[in-house]
Amino acid sequence: MKPMTIGEVAKAAEIGVETVRFYEREGLLAEPPRRQSGYRQYPPDTVRRLRFIRRAKELGFTLKEIGELLDLRVDPARSCADVRALARAKMADIEAKMLDLARIQAALTELERTCRGKGPTSDCPILDALDEQEVTRGDR
Amino acid sequence: MKPMTIGEVAKAAEIGVETVRFYEREGLLAEPPRRQSGYRQYPPDTVRRLRFIRRAKELGFTLKEIGELLDLRVDPARSCADVRALARAKMADIEAKMLDLARIQAALTELERTCRGKGPTSDCPILDALDEQEVTRGDR
DNA sequence: ATGCACTCTGTACCCAACTACAGAGTCAAG
DNA sequence: CTTGACTCTGTAGTTGGGTACAGAGTGCAT
Numbered sequence: 001m002k003p004m005t006i007g008e009v010a011k012a013a014e015i016g017v018e019t020v021r022f023y024e025r026e027g028l029l030a031e032p033p034r035r036q037s038g039y040r041q042y043p044p045d046t047v048r049r050l051r052f053i054r055r056a057k058e059l060g061f062t063l064k065e066i067g068e069l070l071d072l073r074v075d076p077a078r079s080c081a082d083v084r085a086l087a088r089a090k091m092a093d094i095e096a097k098m099l100d101l102a103r104i105q106a107a108l109t110e111l112e113r114t115c116r117g118k119g120p121t122s123d124c125p126i127l128d129a130l131d132e133q134e135v136t137r138g139d140r
Numbered sequence: 141m142k143p144m145t146i147g148e149v150a151k152a153a154e155i156g157v158e159t160v161r162f163y164e165r166e167g168l169l170a171e172p173p174r175r176q177s178g179y180r181q182y183p184p185d186t187v188r189r190l191r192f193i194r195r196a197k198e199l200g201f202t203l204k205e206i207g208e209l210l211d212l213r214v215d216p217a218r219s220c221a222d223v224r225a226l227a228r229a230k231m232a233d234i235e236a237k238m239l240d241l242a243r244i245q246a247a248l249t250e251l252e253r254t255c256r257g258k259g260p261t262s263d264c265p266i267l268d269a270l271d272e273q274e275v276t277r278g279d280r
Numbered sequence: 281a282t283g284c285a286c287t288c289t290g291t292a293c294c295c296a297a298c299t300a301c302a303g304a305g306t307c308a309a310g
Numbered sequence: 311c312t313t314g315a316c317t318c319t320g321t322a323g324t325t326g327g328g329t330a331c332a333g334a335g336t337g338c339a340t
Contacts, residue, residue, distance in 0.1 A: 005316075005317080006316090006317070006318095007315095007316065007317080016298080016299070017316090017317085018298075018299060018300075019297085019298065019299080021318095021319095022297075022298065022299090026297090035306095037305080037306055037307085037317080037318085038305085038306085038317080038318055038319090039306075039307090039316090039317060039318075040317085040318090045267075048267050049267060052267055055240055056240075056244070057200070057297090058200050058237070058240075059199075059200050059237055059240055059241060059244075060197070060198055060199050060200030060201075061200075062296080062297095063296075063297070064296095069244070070267075072248070072251060073251070080255045083251070083255050084252050084255050087248045087251050087252045087255070088252065090244075090248055091245060091248045091249070091252075094241050094244060094245050094248070095245070097198070097199055097241055098238055098241050098242065098245070100195055100196075100198075100199055101199060101234050101237055101238050101241070102238065104196070104199075104209070104230075104234060105231060105234050105235070105238070108212070108227045108230055108231045108234070109231070111212060111213070111223070111227050112224050112227045112228065112231075115220045115223050115224050115227070127185075127188050127189060127192055127210075145286075145287080146286090146287070146288095147285095147286065147287080156328080156329070157286090157287085158328075158329055158330075159327085159328065159329080161288095161289095162327075162328060162329090166327090177287080177288085177335080177336055177337085178287080178288055178289090178335085178336090179286090179287060179288075179336075179337090180287085180288090197327090202326075202327090203326075203327070204326095
């Protein structure tokens with residue numbers, strides 16, 4: 001049960017067949033081997049890669065950024081210092097995202113708590129979530 | 141120093157003037173009062189709202205979702221149960237995002253650690269990050 | 281009182297990321 | 311050995327989220 005068709009990997013990753021080909025054109029997915037007919041033959045772990053892409057997109061990464069993440073690996077063709085620098089940059093970015101999410105989360109928690117009562121009070125507490133702090137970050 | 145011009149709020153929120161008007165058309169920003177000339181006059185806290193929108197976008201929320209977040213508030217015109225249900229739904233969504241980010245973060249940490257050595261080993265450890273677990277979530 | 285920056289409306293254009301054909305060939309279950 | 315689902319390439323269309331004018335009016339510092 002080794003190689004999968006494009007339809008199979010697409011279904012498994014919950015994306016469209018056209019999208020898989022699109023990612024290939026965009027360089028996010030290596031060109032797979034073909035059979036004589038020209039049909040693409042995917043190794044099953046392609047599904048993981050596609051799923052990663054889908055999830056990372058939902059986290060606000062662009063396809064370009066996702067490509068960079070996927071290229072990060074222990075790689076003899078690249079200096080360790082480089083890889084580590086890239087990894088650290090991404091980590092800072094992610095740290096900032098998590099912080100922002102945590103703030104919104106806290107605001108929602110507070111909202112739920114407040115709403116338990118019946119008061120008509122309060123403006124929009126959500127706005128306080130990402131206020132001002134302007135966490136140091138390179139503004140992507 | 142009360143009311144601000146569109147140029148001022150745009151600059152303060154680090155977005156373009158055209159974008160502010162765009163958000164107004166999209167219903168993310170209430171139509172502000174105008175002076176006789178037709179110039180928009182913004183209350184200064186508009187800046188916070190705009191900043192929130194900018195940040196939330198970076199977290200992968202669509203403008204539609206951001207609108208829903210901003211509409212969440214203690215509101216006499218809406219049942220408390222409704223607001224709380226909405227809040228909880230958003231919280232679950234955010235929880236999932238934070239989990240995914242934490243996984244990528246962990247993978248990057250591991251990568252950095254591994255890379256400290258010099259081995260040529262290892263495929264793409266990042267892929268393990270968002271693997272399979274398929275956390276229960278309504279697939280937005 | 282004038283010039284330069286700013287704002288107005290409206291329309292058109294742009295980019296990322298798909299999504300949908302058309303027209304031709306392929307696979308495999310019955 | 312046919313037939314219906316699947317795949318191929320290539321090109322075109324769509325959606326979300328802006329961005330860029332054009333042409334006309336406004337504010338204000340000198």
